[in-house]
Amino acid sequence: MDIAKLLSSAHLSHEPAFLHEAVHHASEAELEALVLALLERGDNEPSYQRLLHFQALACLSALPAHSPLLPRLHATLLTLFPPQHFYETELLGMAGNALVEPVQNLLLQTDTADTSRWQAGLHTLLHIGGEQAMNALHRLLEWLRSREEFTAIVQPLQDEWLEGWKSRRFPPERFARDVLVPIFGTTPRLLLRDLSGSLSGLQYLSHLEQLKIYESPELTSIQALHGHPNLRQVQLVGCPRLRDATIFTTLPRLELLDLARCPGLYDIDVLACLSPHIELNLWFSRSLKGLHRLSGLTELSCDALEDAAELAQLPGLKRLFLDGYSYSDGTHTPRPRNLHVLSTLSGLESLTLRDLTLDTLAVLAPLTRLKELHLYGCQPFTDLSPLTALSELETLSITDSLIEDIRPLAELPRLRKLSLSLNTRIKRLDMLPPVETLDISGCTNLDLQALQPVLRGSSLKELFIGENRGELDYAALPPNIDIRQ
Numbered sequence: 377m378d379i380a381k382l383l384s385s386a387h388l389s390h391e392p393a394f395l396h397e398a399v400h401h402a403s404e405a406e407l408e409a410l411v412l413a414l415l416e417r418g419d420n421e422p423s424y425q426r427l428l429h430f431q432a433l434a435c436l437s438a439l440p441a442h443s444p445l446l447p448r449l450h451a452t453l454l455t456l457f458p459p460q461h462f463y464e465t466e467l468l469g470m471a472g473n474a475l476v477e478p479v480q481n482l483l484l485q486t487d488t489a490d491t492s493r494w495q496a497g498l499h500t501l502l503h504i505g506g507e508q509a510m511n512a513l514h515r516l517l518e519w520l521r522s523r524e525e526f527t528a529i530v531q532p533l534q535d536e537w538l539e540g541w542k543s544r545r546f547p548p549e550r551f552a553r554d555v556l557v558p559i560f561g562t563t564p565r566l567l568l569r570d571l572s573g574s575l576s577g578l579q580y581l582s583h584l585e586q587l588k589i590y591e592s593p594e595l596t597s598i599q600a601l602h603g604h605p606n607l608r609q610v611q612l613v614g615c616p617r618l619r620d621a622t623i624f625t626t627l628p629r630l631e632l633l634d635l636a637r638c639p640g641l642y643d644i645d646v647l648a649c650l651s652p653h654i655e656l657n658l659w660f661s662r663s664l665k666g667l668h669r670l671s672g673l674t675e676l677s678c679d680a681l682e683d684a685a686e687l688a689q690l691p692g693l694k695r696l697f698l699d700g701y702s703y704s705d706g707t708h709t710p711r712p713r714n715l716h717v718l719s720t721l722s723g724l725e726s727l728t729l730r731d732l733t734l735d736t737l738a739v740l741a742p743l744t745r746l747k748e749l750h751l752y753g754c755q756p757f758t759d760l761s762p763l764t765a766l767s768e769l770e771t772l773s774i775t776d777s778l779i780e781d782i783r784p785l786a787e788l789p790r791l792r793k794l795s796l797s798l799n800t801r802i803k804r805l806d807m808l809p810p811v812e813t814l815d816i817s818g819c820t821n822l823d824l825q826a827l828q829p830v831l832r833g834s835s836l837k838e839l840f841i842g843e844n845r846g847e848l849d850y851a852a853l854p855p856n857i858d859i860r861q
Contacts, residue, residue, distance in 0.1 A: 402438075404439075404440060404443075407435060407438055407439060408439065408443060408445055410435065411432045411435050411439070411445055411449070412445065414428045414429070414431050414432040414435075415428070415429060415432050415445075415448065415449075415452065418432070426456060426460075426464070429452050429455075429456055430456060430459070430463075430464050430467040430468065431467060432449065432452065433449060433452060433453060433456070433467060433468060433471055433475070434467040434468070434470035434471055435470075435471070436449055436471035436472070436474035436475060437470065437471050437472035437473065437474050439474070450478055453475070453478055453479075453482070454482070457479075457482055457493075457496070457497070458492065458493045458495075458496030458497060458500075459496055459499075459500060460496075465496070465499055465500055465503050466503065468500045468503065468504070469500065469503035469504050469505075471504070472504055472506070473504070473506060473508045473509070475500070475504065476501065476504060476506075476508045476509050476512050477508075477512070479497050479500055479501060479512070480497075480501075480512040480515070480516060482497060483497040483498075483516055484516075484519070488520065488523045488525040488529065489525060491525060491528050491529050494520075494525075494529045495529060495532060495533055498513065498516065498529070498530070498533060498536075499533065499536055501513050501516075502533075502536055502537070502539070502540040502545075503545075504545075505540075505543070505545025505546055506545065506546070507547075509545075509546070510546045510547065510550060510551060510554070510555075513554070513555055514554040514555065517530070517554070517555060517558050517559070518558075521558060530558075530559050531559075534559070534560075537555060537556060537559055537560070538556075538568065540555070541555070541556055541577065542568070542570075542571055542572070544573070548574075548576045548577045549576050549577045549580075550577075551577060552576070552577025552578060552579075552580050552581070553577065553580045556577065556580070556581060557580050557581065560581055561581065561583060562583050563581070563583065563584070564583060564584065564585040564586060565584075565585065565586040565587075565588075566581070566584055566586070566587050566588070567588045567590070568587075568588070568589045568590070568592075569589070569590045569591055569592065570590075570591060570592055571589060571592040571594070571595045572592070572594035572595060572596075573594070573595070573596060573597070574595075574596065574597040574598070574599065574600060575595075575597070575598050575599075575600040575601060576600050577600065578600045578601065579600045579601070579602075579604065582604070582605060582606060583606060584604065584606060584607060585606050585607060585608045585609065586607075586608065586609040586610075586611075587601075587607060587609070587610050587611070588611040588613075589611070589612050589613070589615060590613045590614060591613065591614040592614065592615045593614065593615070593616055593617065594617065595615045595617060595618060596617045596618065596619075597618070597620075598612075598618060598620075598623055599620075599623065601623055601627070602623055602626050603626045603627070603628075604626075604627055605628065605629070606629055607627050607629060607630060608629050608630060608631045608632065609630075609631060609632040609633075609634075610624070610627070610630065610632070610633050610634070611632075611634040611636075611657075612634065612635050612636070612638050612641070613634070613636040613637060613638075614636070614637045614638075615637075615638045615641075616637065616638060616639060616640060617640065618638055618640050618641050619640040619641070620641075621641045621642075621643040621646040621647060622643075622646050624646070624647075624650060625646065625649055625650065630650070630651075630654055631653070631654060631655065632654065632655040632656075632657070633650070633654055633655070633656050633657070634657040634675070635657065635658055635659070636657070636658075636659040636677060637659050638659075639661075642658060642660065644666040644667070644669055644670070647670055648669040648670060650670075650672060651672065652671040652672045653672065654672045655672060655674045655675070656670055656672045656673045656674060656675075657673075657674065657675035657676070657677075657695075658670075658673065658675075658676055658677070659676075659677040659678070659679075660676070660677070660678045661678065661679050661680055661702060662678075662679075662680050662681065662682050662702070662709075663681075663682065663683075664676075664678060664681070664683075664686040664687065664690075665686065667686060667689070667690060668686065668689035668690065670690075671692065672692070673690055673692060673693065674692055674693060674694045674695065675693070675694065675695040675696075676690065676693055676695070676696055676697070677696075677697040677698075677699075678697070678698055678699070679698075679699040679700075679701060679702050680699070680700065680701060680702035680707055680708070680709040681698055681709065681712040682709060682712060682713065683712060683713040683714055684698075684712045684713065684714045684715045684717045684718065685713065685714040685717055687717045687718065687720075687721060688717045688720050688721075690721070691721070691723060692723065693721055693723060693724060694723060694724060694725045694726065695724070695725065695726040695727075696721065696724055696726070696727050696728070697727075697728040697729075697730075698712070698728070698729050698730070698732060699730045699731060699732075700730065700731035700732045700733075701730075701731050708731065710731060710732055710733040711732070711733045712732070715732070715739065716739055718739050718740065718743070719739045719740070719741070719742045719743070720742075721743065722742060722743065722744070722745065723745060724743050724745060724746055725745055725746060725747050725748070726746070726747065726748040726749075727740070727743065727746060727748070727749050727750070728748075728749075728750040728752070729750070729751050729752070729754050730750075730752040730753060730754070731752065731753045731754070732754050733754070733755070733756070734751070734754040734755070734756075734757045735756060735757060736757055736759065736762070737757050737759065737760065737762040737763060738762045740762060740763065740766070741762040741763075741765040741766075742765070743766065744765060744766060744767065744768065745768055746766050746768060746769055747768055747769060747770045747771065748769075748770065748771040748772075749763075749766065749769060749771070749772050749773070750771075750772075750773040750775075751773065751774050751775065751777065752773070752775045752776065753775065753776045753777075754777065755776075755777055755778050756778050757777065757778070757779075758777075758778050758779055758780065759784075760774075760779060760781070760782060760784040760785060761784045763784060763785065763788070764784050764787045764788070766788065767788070767789060767790065768790060769788050769790060769791055770790050770791060770792050770793065771791075771792070771793040772785070772788070772791060772793070772794050772795070773794075773795040773797075773815075774795070774796055774799065775795065775796075775797050775798050775799070776797075776798040776799070777799055778801055779799055779801065779802065780801045780802060780803070782796065782802065782805060782807075783806065783807045785807075785808075785809045786807040786808065786809050787809075788809050789809075789810070791809040791810065791811055792810070792811055792812045792813065793811060793812065793813040794808075794809065794811045794813070794814050794815070795814075795815035795840075796814075796815060796816055796819060797815050797816065797817045797818045797819070797840075797842070798817075798818035798819070799818070799819050800818070800819065800820050800821055801821065802816075802819050802821065802822055803821050803822060803823055804822070804823055804826055804827075805822070805827050805830055806826075806830065807830075808830055808834055808836075810834075810835050811834075811835070811836065812835060812836060812837045812838065813836075813837065813838040813839075813840075814836055814838070814839050814840070815840040816839070816840065816841055816842070817840050817841060817842025817843070817861075818842050818843075819842075824841070824848050825848075825849070828848065828849060828852055828853065831853055831854070831857065832852070832853065832854060836854075836857050837856060837857065837858060838857070838858045838860065839857055839858070839859050839860065840860050840861070841859060841860070841861070842861065843861075
């Protein structure tokens, strides 16, 4: 091993990668020589001292128990602790079990009022991982629980605790029982992302009422939730490898089940057995076959729908999203058959249509309970007058359309949010509904100077104008309007 070469470049990198070869392949004598050189160079170069000394500590795991350098390294830890940057924590993590007891002892000698020092120590143990670090974390948390600073110390590290559980650096069941329960034991809501494997250990969080799991393509099992006594809401988004939907039939207090992009859980036979009082939100592709059996279905998303006829059998729908593009294969189905069936869904409160061909908006006029309507790229309609029947409408988005005249929207008394982005044929906004938020970004032909008198007499609070920003006379506008790019 070329110690001189390693030493000459040590100050140039915050990454521990260059040390791996030394730690794993150097002889005992070579490693001790490198550690001593790092310590001495750090002593002589104050501007690089912390980095070089942390690099020396990173080699602890490979030093023998009888190494004469251990006392000096432990003394160095006392002067450096706590780590101030992520890379310092990462370097300490490389030291492994050799640092567990010193870090634990440091914390036990630290006043709990020094919350940042405690947090840094706990974070270091989380980064080290393994059985010894697990034991130390359990011991420290038990010791902390009787101190009034417990919450102030552990709560800011919520993401780190959850990362420790899902990273599998620790036995997940024991970590959940001994670490997550003291911290999250009474927490009613939990949001997790990018999980893999199973939810092993979450069964110990018995107070959990709402669980959201997002974008976890490697999650394969949620069996840990079986029979959970208090779960009321379960939201799974982007978990395509999950297969067994029977787990949901074992949750006695389930009220809402949201399964988006989890096709393996769309077992109609199983979902049909759920209580009709459970709100069910699903995301399908192409076909809605069999969905009429799901009496609790309140929210539905579907891409590349081929035939909308089966929507007529879903009278309980409150929220509907239809997309002309398929997320699975990129195909486009802009004209689903029987789209006129939309007019029969009188219970809808929210409707989003994207990349569908709408010749007219007349099909939407009967949907008088709508509070939100979003139309993205649904050309070629031009007449907005059918929307005047939607007297409950509060939020309206019409993006990338062929409309020119928005005057019919002035007849919507409850409208508060209006987005007209990317409508390049709109030239004037002579009449505005009583909106508080208006988005005109991408309306490249809009006369902003003619818009100013309209804005002065409006109830507007937020205005999104995109790249047309320079054409407005800001001094002439009411000061209460927040203008955003």
